[in-house]
Amino acid sequence: MSKHPMDRRDFLRNTVAGGVGFGVLGAAAGEAMSQAPAANEGKVPRKPLGSTGEVLPIIQMGTCQTMDLKYDRRLHRCFQMGVDHIDTAQMYADGQAQKAVGVFNKQIGDRKKLFIATKVYLGVQEASAQRFKEELDKCLHDMELEYVDLFYMHMAHDERYIEPEFIQLGEDLKKSGKSRFFGFSTHDGSVPRMLTKAAELGGGIDAILFRYNFRQYGNVELNRAIDAAKKAGIGLVAMKTLAAIPDDSEEIVPFRSENFNLVQAKLKAVWADERIDSICSQMSSVEHVMENTAAAMSPVKLSMDEYMQLHRLAALTSEHYCTGCHHICESRVAGKLRIADQMRYLMYHESYHECESARKLYDALRPEERDFDRVDLAEATKACPQRIDIRERLAKARQVLSA
Ligand code: SF4
Incomplete structure (x- = not known):
């Protein structure tokens, strides 16, 4: 499915029609x-x-x-x-x-x-x-x-x-x-x-x-x-x-x-x-x-229908989007693990394709801010309002950003 369902000419033509939403x-x-x-x-x-x-x-x-x-x-x-x-x-x-x-x-x-x-x-x-x-x-x-x-x-x-x-x-x-x-x-x-x-x-x-x-x-x-x-x-x-x-x-x-x-x-x-x-x-x-x-x-x-579609998209894909509310998850783990930053750098890589800068930012984290293997993430994952599988995403960040 294309991300751009209509071509630009169609869109430009439509924009001059005006309307109320x-x-x-x-x-x-x-x-x-x-x-x-x-x-x-x-x-x-x-x-x-x-x-x-x-x-x-x-x-x-x-x-x-x-x-x-x-x-x-x-x-x-x-x-x-x-x-x-x-x-x-x-x-x-x-x-x-x-x-x-x-x-x-x-x-x-x-x-x-x-x-x-x-x-x-x-x-x-x-x-x-x-x-x-x-x-x-x-x-x-x-x-x-x-x-x-x-x-x-x-x-x-x-x-x-x-x-x-x-x-x-x-x-x-x-x-x-x-x-x-x-x-x-x-x-x-x-x-x-x-x-x-x-x-x-x-x-x-x-x-x-x-x-x-x-x-x-x-x-x-x-x-x-x-x-x-x-x-x-x-x-x-x-x-x-x-x-x-x-x-x-x-x-x-x-x-x-x-x-x-x-x-x-x-x-x-x-x-x-x-x-x-x-x-x-x-x-x-x-x-x-x-x-x-x-x-x-x-x-x-x-x-209204277009707004509702955006709401629906947000609801259906929430598990893929970290909103950065680090006080919720990071306060529920021991140590200095920076979960939201790692999620953001992963987003730069996966969604904005800023691979180089994402790697540099990830690399600049100190080991204790990055390493999660020995950290209990159960409470943080339970509390996450986006229902993100935190361990799975941190593992993905390590896989693609630590190269
Ligand atoms: S992982 Fe969840 S709780 Fe932590 S910052 Fe992202 S959305 Fe907020």
Whole structure:
């Protein structure tokens, strides 16, 4: 069964028809106080990013992939479609992605025409304001830029990242002119806590990039956290919106729609949540860029039937998708085993085909964070809300990532 049940020409034809759909994101989304995206003639609509004063496309190009250092067609096609917000990170493709963004900036020839965000990962033990400043300098050097528009502390899963030292870091970066805005990215079960804490600060965090997708509707804690962050004026950027599982598992549940393929429907489901300002999407081909931007430009909303199909897909495949709620499983095992991280790296390998970076991340785990042979996983497996066979998945991660 194809993942793309209709060809692009059919889809593009249908997107101009217009129509009305049904949003079923729940009460919190319905009460969102954000603005609707502004139409943008033949280009992707734009929306304010929190209280930054920036009005950015509702989809941005994610570069966690190998980019073309000479002429990246995806970046150029994005730009043509109005996607001028580029998201990169120091660690993507071993630094090659940042370099490609630098080349692309030169080809565009006007720095002000791009909104460039980058991220630096420093583990919670080694993180310091000084180290982040040093690493940002390296990023700027690699991209041959004088400044980035947005600097994120990458994979900030601990409240330490929003202690005064780091909030001051954001202020310092802005004063020095090296970054116009400041925030963090966060993936796992820490998302509700990190969003809530950032909102409580009452300033200092301009934007948060966080995992959010159709599998998480009905998560009351997450919805409250998103509401709080929105109310605090923090720009909210969703990532991992496809909530991908291995192709051979997802494709056994066919998606039927006259308007959208499954990927487009997943994006539309996130855009339907008006609290979300933008989606960071890793578009791996020009065709993928065209599909995603067509979905962004389409005024057609998802129908109730399409939402229900997504719900059904989420329910049927939940055992294949780890939601990252590490506090549930990791608190039920002895030692320092990092279950959610291993599951995430396995997802990078199986679903996003980022095999090299998945192996590197897996390799960076300490033995006691990785080795599970002597660990009793029974209670953790019993408690897992996704009913994942944890031992089987950790074994799979070791098999494919430790090579
Ligand atoms: S394995 Fe289950 S409990 Fe652990 S992080 Fe994943 S979904 Fe949550």
